[in-house]
Amino acid sequence: MASTMKKPHVIVHPSNMTQSDWVRCILPFMQFMYPNPYQVAPSISHILASSKDTLLKTRAVILQKPSAAGRMEAASMYAGLKRECNFKLITDFDDLMWDLSPIIQSYAQGIPNHDQIVKDRLKQVLPLFDSVVCSTRYLANRVKEDLGVHAIVMPNGVSKSLFGSHKTTAAFTGKPKVMYAGALGHTTDKILGDFEGPWVPWIKKSIEDGSIDFLTFGTPDFLKGLEGKYTSIPYTSVMQFPGVAASYRPDFYLAPLASNNFNRAKSDLKLKEAAALGAVFIGSDFENSPYGYAPKEQLVTESDTPESLADKFNALCKPENFMSAIEWQYNMIEKEHWYIEDPVFQRNFAFTYFG
Structure with missing residues (x-):
């Protein structure tokens, strides 16, 4: 040609x-x-x-x-x-x-x-x-x-212009805002899908004891009975999503994935979204996980329990650890050229x- x-x-x-x-x-x-x-x-x-x-x-x-x-x-x-x-x-x-x-x-x-x-x-x-x-x-x-x-x-x-120019320069104060912005279509009340493992017990306990402010797009079946105790964000268009997510200023951004080949083929987009939002990423790790290169402190393994996940989260809430994770993410944005x-x-x- x-x-x-x-x-x-x-x-x-x-x-x-x-x-x-x-x-x-x-x-x-x-x-x-x-x-x-x-x-x-x-x-x-x-x-x-x-x-x-x-x-x-x-x-x-x-x-x-x-x-x-x-x-x-x-x-x-x-x-x-x-x-x-x-x-x-x-x-x-x-x-x-x-x-x-x-x-x-x-x-x-x-x-x-x-x-x-x-x-x-x-x-x-x-x-x-x-x-x-x-x-x-x-x-x-x-x-x-x-x-x-x-x-x-x-x-x-990810688009810097759509996610906005906010940059996290200090650790959060007060109750941490924890956001999940993934596909709820990959989970039901009977099949947890990507939320297999310690995720749901930890999220439910944290909502019930008031230790986190949980934010999610849509209404998960696994949170039935907890309506009014967490923030359900209405679904929005793809173009509006970054701005809507950014408007809530989340401190943490969750990316649970089940260990299967379909998810092994997925990209690390949720990590990049977390970085653009200035929120600390916490995601699943397994063999060939798309997030496997992230710091181990930010990863939830197949052997983790709700208690060990809580320990990892609490450790990341410490100001020095929180800012260390944020800085790593910002460095990756620049080093790996994540912005379109x-x-x-x-x-x-x-x-x-x-x-």
Whole structure:
């Protein structure tokens, strides 16, 4: 394929406009909608561009979530035109959709052989693309091992402008505000899912004895009977979420995950969100956990009990430990270029998707 570098247009087709669509492509591509050194002008749309006149001016087409309904047909159309019109066809996804966690698997029980169906679709569609991009090394390795296709990694980032400019410069005073902003759809009153282990007993006890101010988006089934004793934040849009979360100024930010392959493929996005909020991250650790590189003082292991989790939390509440965790997170933001506004993040993103 001849060079496409002088072409200005990059067409981005999100899937269903959920959080992963925004995090993976929409928000990062919006950073290039003003004059930029990469000389690209992104177009974010669900409408397919079948016009050859348009595609002849296009550098790359990004089609998210290639196993979703209608994506195979779209990929086939673009694959038939990419050589003639000289553009790159790229796909992007960030979930291990052919090895679901037990709680999500329960939703797919109505589809016999769900995982095999998804694998077969991906094996058919992925060879149509010039590049396959995903969010983590574990997921890229599974793409290679299970689907026989090479994948490259572009880590998720967070938006400094959306999370705001607040910076934590001193330890909290009074009762600590503890926020959970994950997906409650991954847990029920009978299947705790990501809250397996010491999380629920510790949270419930801490709410009941008044030692924490617990904040969560939505109303967890496992907190029935405690209504009015914690703050339930109404769900909001992806664009509004960072600002809403930041407005509560949480001191701690929880990221429980169950130990399964679906979660091993997940990114460390919740750690990055905690850092952007200026809240101390506390998350799950297990073999190949996305958070395994965080300081052990901030990690909850499979062997932890509600009592040992309480001990870790109380230790992090000490001002010197609290600020040590905050400073580590801020250093990681700068060192690893977590903000999508960071020029190094943008350079890596540009190289990955349209370089």
